[in-house]
Amino acid sequence: MTESPRYLTGDGDGIRDFIDKFDVFLFDCDGVLWSGDHTFPGTNETLELLRSRGKQVVFVTNNSTKSRADYKKKLESLGIPSSTEEIFSSSYSASIYISRILQLPENKRKVFTIGETGIEQELRAENVPFLGGTDPAYRRDITPEDYKRIAAGDPDLLDPEVGVVLVGLDFHINYLKLALAFHYVRRGAVFLATNIDSTLPSSGTFFLGAGSMSAPLIMALGREPVSLGKPNQAMMDAIEGKFKFDRSRACMVGDRANTDIRFGLEGKLGGTLGVLTGVSSKEDFETGPTRPLAYLDKLSDLLGSS
């Protein structure tokens, strides 16, 4: 932690050696490949260089509102070619965690979701039954009758087969969904969050993120959810479960010391690479508490390796 990171911009030999050390590059996206609607010059060429050298490229995103297929479209709209297989989102991470890691009793396999369609698509792809989410039946006001039915545990409102509550960013959050999620967890459901980012960049400013959707439940329950997004290692475990890579030969690339770089360090990856096109500054990387193995002014500086 006390070692200074290596500054690689302009250091051709250093860059070549760095790239050679790894088989897999995990990329944070916003602030690394693009900012807002603007793709950084050289992003595609850099990804192409890595792919041409046989590196596995993985786009790691905490965005839970989009499925991998949706996210591929987003990458395309930004002019970045990708395959669905290269994308790892927090909704996919959560679905894998539920279907492959959680050992749910046979009669407790349903998931009550707070979130948008991305979560539902990924749960469906893993054959996980779910309710809540975008179902219009839950987009209504809570009624006096609902309180009584919830208190009585009416199985038509509180499905007894729900064993998991999964909370992601939901632009249609309402009191009814929160009340149901609250009571499912009180009755024993596992409390999961796709990610706990408090805010979300959009339109050049910030809005409430997925973590802010879990916040009412955290306060009312007095409990934290297991988060399946960065920097939580449940996401790294899910990525490893899918790509079966050697952690010592993997590198996490990101713009935020306290999430991306921390995610790579705590995951004991062989390397972490910071870029200065996002949140963290040169000073953060050089002298902050969470320092990458190396850093660059910008990702496309990797092109200067020969």
Add this chain to the structure above:
Amino acid sequence: MTESPRYLTGDGDGIRDFIDKFDVFLFDCDGVLWSGDHTFPGTNETLELLRSRGKQVVFVTNNSTKSRADYKKKLESLGIPSSTEEIFSSSYSASIYISRILQLPENKRKVFTIGETGIEQELRAENVPFLGGTDPAYRRDITPEDYKRIAAGDPDLLDPEVGVVLVGLDFHINYLKLALAFHYVRRGAVFLATNIDSTLPSSGTFFLGAGSMSAPLIMALGREPVSLGKPNQAMMDAIEGKFKFDRSRACMVGDRANTDIRFGLEGKLGGTLGVLTGVSSKEDFETGPTRPLAYLDKLSDLLGSS
């Protein structure tokens, strides 16, 4: 804090002496006067005894969804006679704080509210202009256009005269209201909460309380609101501002050590009186960190004073 409270049940002389020490009795309601829909036997007789001895009785409630007039009706429905003047709710407390204590610049006097009609009635009674709340215009989904308008500070969506955001329990909470409240505070509005109770008893179980409505904003903003409910002293200041009582001659009566009794102790009232008909136990009162001056099995034990 280390002194043991006096147990007054059955101690006629002790009770008479205790009552004589005070001119004002502040009552927590649920768990003291009633539980759920069930008024405890002797509640009215006890209140009558106090009134007949010239004591000022004040019902102190964190319920923000009701105005004082609404709460009087609630008391009546439980068979407890009262006057509006005896009622002090967190929505009234917040309105008084805004109108009489906060010194808002002339062009920043509007309040954006998250909450139900009780808040609006009390703001109206204090001539405080407000928006948000129960206005149907805010009961809709957020649109892509809204993000841009919020980012651009469109004055038709973000009223430049809003100087306060006041958050109470809102059964119609949605992403649009949260996004607007978030941006108002980011632009400098004072962040207030009627109260921060995480849960609310209803129908024999618990639901999300007003504190859970502030929780997404607290997480996204990284800031806590000033709370105008128990146990925060802003509420005691507001009560004192209205009733002009001598704190040394006032007693707080409640069932919860960590809110009601704490409220009275931190407010440096002359006395605090616990009752065992609610949340806290004999052990809590006898040996817990927050101990009342005295306690009773039940409120109506005060009738045994002669």
